[in-house]
Amino acid sequence: MGYRHTPFFNLVELxxxxxxxxxxxVNAAGHRYLRTTLYEFVNDPSVRNQTxxxxxxxxxHADVLRALTDPLGVVLLHETLIHKLLRSASDAELFAAPEGICPACRYVEESLNLQLSTFVDNHDEPEIQQYLSTRPQICxxxxRQLAKRTRNKVLLRQLAAATRRQLEALDKKIHEFVAAENATLEQRSSPDLEGLAYVWLDCLQFFSGSVTSASEEKQP
Ligand SMILES: [Zn+2]
Ligand SMILES: [Zn+2]
Known part of the structure; x- marks a missing residue:
């Protein structure tokens, strides 16, 4: 059993x-980082240097910044970068590879790592067991990231079972969808087709995850 603490209860809410x-x-952490940065840290040298x-x-994250609409904040965050590039001593220096990842991505990575470890460390808690045994919607x-983090055979088996269940559900829907698409017009009016209209979005969500817009962000 893992220790029941705030990150655990945040995870249970999610x-x-x-x-x-x-x-x-991932979405909430990116929004949170950028909102806080615009609000408090646009003049912070370490944030400007990271940018x-x-x-x-x-x-x-540029899309999130566009949605947050803070013209002065965005301009100030880019000032150090522009000066740095203008001071490049050579073309090679001007076009040199970045020395770090996007500051919002860096923060997101930390938040995601904490969330993944919380899940793995507490997998035997009833809330997580119940989630895994019902209909987990993990992309x-x-x-894969959860599976890579654990050596616990029970958890690995549960993650594999959850993955296969999602793959089988997708496979079934795709099969029905393609059959319905190929059917005659009168068969197409069948009410069953309704539930299949989003199968392409289900595919994208399962294999690529999902991005929410700034206005949808609610979670810690
Ligand atoms: Zn980023
Ligand atoms: Zn995901």
Missing amino acids: LKQDGCPFCRT AQSRGFCLQ FPHL
Whole structure:
């Protein structure tokens, strides 16, 4: 049994919601980091240096910054980067590879690592056991990350079973969807097709995870 503490209770809350709990953590942590940075740290030299080292924000976090709409904050965060590039002594230095990852990605990675370890360390707690035995919605990349983190055979077996259940459900839906797409028009009006309309989105969510927009962000 793991120690029941705040990260554990945060995780339990996430397990009650729809979709992959780890994708939720990734989205929420990115938003939280950028909101706090814009609010308090636009003049902080370490944040400005990190932004300079990473040569700006990644595409996903640039989208979050666009949605947060803080013109002055965004400009200030990029000032050190622009000065650094303008001071490059050579073309090679100007185009040199970034020295670090996007500062928001770095924070997200820490939050995700904590969440994944909390899940693995507490997997025998009743809340997690119940989640694993019902209908876990963890995406494939995060199932793989969980599997990589544990040597516990019981947990590995449960993760594999959860993965296979999701694959079988997808396979069944895809089969029905393709059959329905190939059917005649009168068969297409069958009400069963309704439930299949989102199978392509289910595929993308399972294999690539999901990104929520800034306005949807609620979780810790
Ligand atoms: Zn995920
Ligand atoms: Zn990023």
